[in-house]
Amino acid sequence: MSKSIREDGRNYNELRPIKIKAGVLERADGSAYIEVGGNKILAAVYGPRESYIRRLIEPNTGIVRCKYNMAPFSVDTRKRPGPDRRSTEISKITAEALRPALMLENYPRSMVDVYIEVIEAEGGTRCAGITCASVALVDAGIPMRDMVVGCAAGKVNDEIVLDLSEIEDKQGQADLPIAIMPRTGDITLLQCDGNLSEEEFNIALDLAMDGCLEINKLQKEALMDEYSNDD
Amino acid sequence: MTKIIPEITRESIINLVNDDKREDGRELDEYRSISIETDVISKAEGSARVKIGGTQVIAGIKPQLGEPFPDTPDLGILMTNCEMLPMSDPTFEPGPPNDDSIELARVVDRGIRESELVDLEKLCVEEGKQVWMLFIDLDIIDNCGNLFDACELAVMAALKSTKLPSVSMDGEEVVLDSENTIDLPINNKVAMCTFVRIGEKLIIDPSLIEEEVSDARLNVAVTEDGKICSMQKGGSLSLTRDEVSDCVHMAILKTKELMNYI
Numbered sequence: 193m194s195k196s197i198r199e200d201g202r203n204y205n206e207l208r209p210i211k212i213k214a215g216v217l218e219r220a221d222g223s224a225y226i227e228v229g230g231n232k233i234l235a236a237v238y239g240p241r242e243s244y245i246r247r248l249i250e251p252n253t254g255i256v257r258c259k260y261n262m263a264p265f266s267v268d269t270r271k272r273p274g275p276d277r278r279s280t281e282i283s284k285i286t287a288e289a290l291r292p293a294l295m296l297e298n299y300p301r302s303m304v305d306v307y308i309e310v311i312e313a314e315g316g317t318r319c320a321g322i323t324c325a326s327v328a329l330v331d332a333g334i335p336m337r338d339m340v341v342g343c344a345a346g347k348v349n350d351e352i353v354l355d356l357s358e359i360e361d362k363q364g365q366a367d368l369p370i371a372i373m374p375r376t377g378d379i380t381l382l383q384c385d386g387n388l389s390e391e392e393f394n395i396a397l398d399l400a401m402d403g404c405l406e407i408n409k410l411q412k413e414a415l416m417d418e419y420s421n422d423d
Numbered sequence: 424m425t426k427i428i429p430e431i432t433r434e435s436i437i438n439l440v441n442d443d444k445r446e447d448g449r450e451l452d453e454y455r456s457i458s459i460e461t462d463v464i465s466k467a468e469g470s471a472r473v474k475i476g477g478t479q480v481i482a483g484i485k486p487q488l489g490e491p492f493p494d495t496p497d498l499g500i501l502m503t504n505c506e507m508l509p510m511s512d513p514t515f516e517p518g519p520p521n522d523d524s525i526e527l528a529r530v531v532d533r534g535i536r537e538s539e540l541v542d543l544e545k546l547c548v549e550e551g552k553q554v555w556m557l558f559i560d561l562d563i564i565d566n567c568g569n570l571f572d573a574c575e576l577a578v579m580a581a582l583k584s585t586k587l588p589s590v591s592m593d594g595e596e597v598v599l600d601s602e603n604t605i606d607l608p609i610n611n612k613v614a615m616c617t618f619v620r621i622g623e624k625l626i627i628d629p630s631l632i633e634e635e636v637s638d639a640r641l642n643v644a645v646t647e648d649g650k651i652c653s654m655q656k657g658g659s660l661s662l663t664r665d666e667v668s669d670c671v672h673m674a675i676l677k678t679k680e681l682m683n684y685i
Contacts, residue, residue: 284525285655292661373661377663377664379663379667382654384653384655385652387650390671
């Protein structure tokens with residue numbers, strides 16, 4: 193297969209370097225830290241706790257809320273603090289991406305809060321945020337069917353490639369961020385923008401799913417590092 | 424606001440769909456009747472009212488000259504906003520757009536933006552100084568389900584009907600001529616097809632009650648030449664790999680039908 197080398201020297205199916213650490217914060221019920229290339233992201237989980245927002249209470253299940261936030265210093269031009277339309281949307285779909293994995297049916301009228309703070313951004317923050325939040329949810333001891341792991345594929349210079357960097361995201365022709373539950377391969381988040389044929393879409397989806405499985409190994413390693421009693 | 428659906432209603436709708444039937448008698452892949460009316464607001468430079476079954480939305484386009492973004496000094500600007508009016512649904516609250524409304528506007532916006540159907544280069548008046556900013560505003564006036572497809576159709580139809588004042592330069596001054604208008608430069612079409620899963624099956628163009636019973640959603644926007652330009656998954660449960668591929672395949676076929684309305 194003729195696959196050219198990318199601007200940062202990676203192969204078409206190669207992830208950026210990833211580092212994950214579980215249990216990095218004291219006060220939160222669960223927390224994690226992730227680096228994916230130049231991304232640096234923290235996630236914290238509180239709950240399940242009694243929902244103090246009455247209109248959100250579900251009588252037969254718990255709910256999950258998410259706040260995705262970018263620090264003002266996380267990008268080249270300072271980002272105005274506070275929620276904007278992009279972060280509101282990402283918060284919503286992140287909560288929906290995590291929800292299928294959580295067994296909240298046993299916690300009626302309660303809520304789980306997930307906070308994702310991007311302290312440095314370099315493309316692909318929503319996927320890395322989900323990957324990190326999932327580790328934090330395990331760290332919080334919330335019953336889960338599976339973990340959730342996010343990764344993107346896309347089209348750059350007419351080639352389908354894995355895990356777009358910031359430059360590739362800006363110059364690329366398409367971006368397909370997904371999140372899956374790795375045991376079953378079920379898709380819990382899927383967005384797409386750009387220009388893809390049906391065939392290209394299917395190739396990109398498979399590539400992104402392979403990327404997710406690879407990242408999932410690192411999630412598990414991070415949890416083993418935190419919780420194994422070997423040393 | 425939490426919506427509570429009686430178990431008996433939920434069960435009956437799921438059972439119907441599992442037998443390939445729907446409460447309003449449609450096929451699983453059948454749209455409700457669609458009607459599009461353009462130029463419904465004469466004060467707006469472009470407008471359209473779209474009905475899909477009982478769902479009704481109005482899109483209005485207002486262009487304004489303004490400064491371009493520093494990283495794209497020679498490109499016009501698109502901005503999409505959506506008002507889910509309290510008149511359209513008893514559960515919609517007044518106030519600033521909530522996350523549903525922002526998601527709807529952004530998904531519709533990406534369909535338009537990523538298909539590159541508006542020639543943004545031609546919206547540049549003076550590089551780095553003045554470009555056309557197209558404000559795309561959506562009013563949801565009656566919510567009977569599937570706002571995504573209705574809004575995308577409305578914006579597409581409104582853009583096609585948009586007339587910009589012609590611009591000339593008098594020295595440093597920009598002169599607008601509203602008598603002599605030009606058509607907005609458009610070189611593609613886009614339509615969105617929305618699927619929800621009920622029980623084990625995927626259906627197209629969900630009615631309100633079908634939306635409420637469904638557990639997963641997928642929006643697929645496709646251009647006239649059959650390319651996927653935007654997608655978004657929603658809902659509380661996951662979709663399988665095969666379900667997603669089936670949706671994409673079906674969306675490419677179904678959006679061809681929708682293109683005929685524009």
